[in-house]
Amino acid sequence: xxxxxxxxxxxxxxxxxxxxxxxxxxxxxxxxxxxxxxxxxxxxxxxxxxxxxxxxxxxxxxxxxxxxxxxxxxxxxxxxxxxxxxxxxxxxxxxxxxxxxxxxxxxxxxxxxxxxxxxxxxxxxxxxxxxxxxxxxxxxxxxxxxxxxxxxxxxxxxxxxxxxxxxxxxxxxxxxxxxxxxxxxxxxxxxxxxxxxxxxxxxxxxxxxxxxxxxxxxxxxxxxxxxxxxx
Numbered sequence: 001x002x003x004x005x006x007x008x009x010x011x012x013x014x015x016x017x018x019x020x021x022x023x024x025x026x027x028x029x030x031x032x033x034x035x036x037x038x039x040x041x042x043x044x045x046x047x048x049x050x051x052x053x054x055x056x057x058x059x060x061x062x063x064x065x066x067x068x069x070x071x072x073x074x075x076x077x078x079x080x081x082x083x084x085x086x087x088x089x090x091x092x093x094x095x096x097x098x099x100x101x102x103x104x105x106x107x108x109x110x111x112x113x114x115x116x117x118x119x120x121x122x123x124x125x126x127x128x129x130x131x132x133x134x135x136x137x138x139x140x141x142x143x144x145x146x147x148x149x150x151x152x153x154x155x156x157x158x159x160x161x162x163x164x165x166x167x168x169x170x171x172x173x174x175x176x177x178x179x180x181x182x183x184x185x186x187x188x189x190x191x192x193x194x195x196x197x198x199x200x201x202x203x204x205x206x207x208x209x210x211x212x213x214x215x216x217x218x219x220x221x222x223x224x225x226x227x228x229x230x231x
Contacts, residue, residue, distance in 0.1 A: 017220065021227040022095060024220030027144045027152075032137070034097040034109055034144050041098055042081050045105045046074035048129040053107075060166045061127075064189055084110075090229025091115055093122060099141045106132040109145045117229055120156035122149055138172050140214065146176070147216045150205045153230065158200045163193050173198040177208050 009018055017024040027034040037045060050070035054060055059067075065076040087094045096110035107129055113122030124145050128137060149155040160178060162169035178198035186193055225231070 017223050021220065021223035025097070025224050026217075026219040027097070027148050028217045028219070029140065029144055029147075029214040031101050032140050032144065033100045034141065034148070035100060036095065037081070037098040037105065037108075041100075041105055042078055045081075045098060045108065046077040048105060048107070049077050049127070050074040052130040053127050054130070058165070059189055060163060060169065062186060062188060090117060093228060097145070099126075099128070099137065101137075106137060107141070109141045111145060111149065116153075120154065121159065122153075122155060122157075123159045123161075124149075125160070133168075138168065139175060139212075142172055142176060143212060143214050144216060146200070146205060147214070148218060150202060151216075152218050152221050153225070153228070156202050158205075160198045160200075161195045162198075163188070163195055165193070170196055170198075173200075176200065176212060177204045179204065 009015070022036040023038070025034075025036055049066065050073045053066050065080065066073055068076070081096065084094050084096060091114070093111055093113040093116050096108040098105045099107045099109055107127050109124065109126045111122050111124055113119070116122055124142065126138070126141060126145075128141075146158055149158050158178075159181070160169075160173050161184065162173065164170075178200045181197040181199040184195040184197055186195055
């Protein structure tokens, strides 16, 4: 009987996906897509962030990476994203996908989770360039990442949080069906602030209304599951 097990690729045959499976991941619905940014797209994301992510008198992030000159903000995007690549492992999920429409990045949508293979729980976080806000993209990109978590990665719970003075993010969570899950007292830019915690269980996801059920296609999932330890 012949052995039909395929041999691992040689060094000269390695594809981008063989080396870093996230490069082949695509989560697509209509004209919107989530995909891992290469360095060229990271540069475009950095330029986008440098143009503004929120009003100057607001701060939706615990780490105020959006403060500073346009160059400083852009460099913060690059160094943070490069750090995520180094950090990622089966026991510490940390990756951000670019939100892309017509080939142009609009922002990022991330997934973070410690010991996901045990807890089946991950947190999401995101940002959009100012020019792309208030047009429904925020809800759609959250639905795409939740589809990846629940349908692609077999999640049981998805969590999110938002400062109490960031109603836009909280509004997306409530619209999709997240339930309040407590308050976290934190320090932001030297002062106190409360964060509203949210959780979406698998049953909540399955019970979402038809208006929130997008036609979603996931490409390149199997190699990513292997990279994340889901074998």
